[in-house]
């Protein structure tokens with residue numbers, strides 16, 4: 001009987017995929033496979049029997065890939081299964097960065113006893129005036145499943161979109177350039193964009209991808225969005241760029257103590273993929289990949 005060890009928050013629909021000849025639970029030591037969402041698996045013992053790890057999500061930076069490679073443990077993720085949810089939250093982030101909804105709501109919360117609220121709103125609202133997304137330029141760094149969806153939705157908002165992705169196939173790049181300004185030099189994106197959103201995986205090659213050098217090339221007052229991973233942005237350089245008004249606001253789904261102390265940071269507690277639909281899609285796909293691998297040795301991972 002194949003044994004699957006579960007780590008946090010796997011939607012029930014995924015667990016329901018396993019036939020009764022699988023043993024699936026949170027407490028076992030000699031598991032054949034692991035099904036995980038965001039738990040950090042870098043420090044666990046990868047037992048000799050372990051054949052596969054399925055991540056119900058896109059990023060695999062919570063898994064020790066080097067050890068898995070050495071031990072021949074297959075690693076699956078679920079690219080695309082949560083991209084709709086992330087795309088929608090990126091837009092919430094862009095709207096929060098351009099319209100002062102957050103402070104407006106915060107003020108309303110303090111007015112619950114105010115009988116003159118309707119009159120006071122008219123006096124107060126000038127403070128919260130913002131800008132529109134229509135006509136602004138957006139740079140999308142990383143045009144995979146999520147980046148492409150963000151780019152598409154931005155066009156519907158009337159934004160001018162610049163896409164950068166050095167790992168794109170020629171066909172995909174050709175397709176992208178039909179409706180987005182496909183840049184091959186990232187400096188062009190930095191120079192042109194009012195908003196920049198990053199959608200690349202975190203690994204040794206992308207740590208601090210956005211750094212002092214990148215900030216120096218960006219437009220003054222740029223708004224930066226990070227719904228990919230905290231480590232992609234050099235936070236020391238970011239804090240300087242925020243103080244210098246180079247960056248007007250930083251919207252992040254990966255807040256650290258260092259950045260949330262800055263008032264120009266809009267921080268969200270890693271909710272990008274947290275919708276019922278996305279959690280179900282990811283769990284379903286991860287469970288199916290795992291069974292397919294354990295039963296037939298098949299890997300699709302797409």
Ligand code: MLT
Nearest residue numbers: 037038057058059082273
């Ligand atoms: C992802 O990597 O797809 C997300 O971080 C998933 C999650 O929220 O668990």
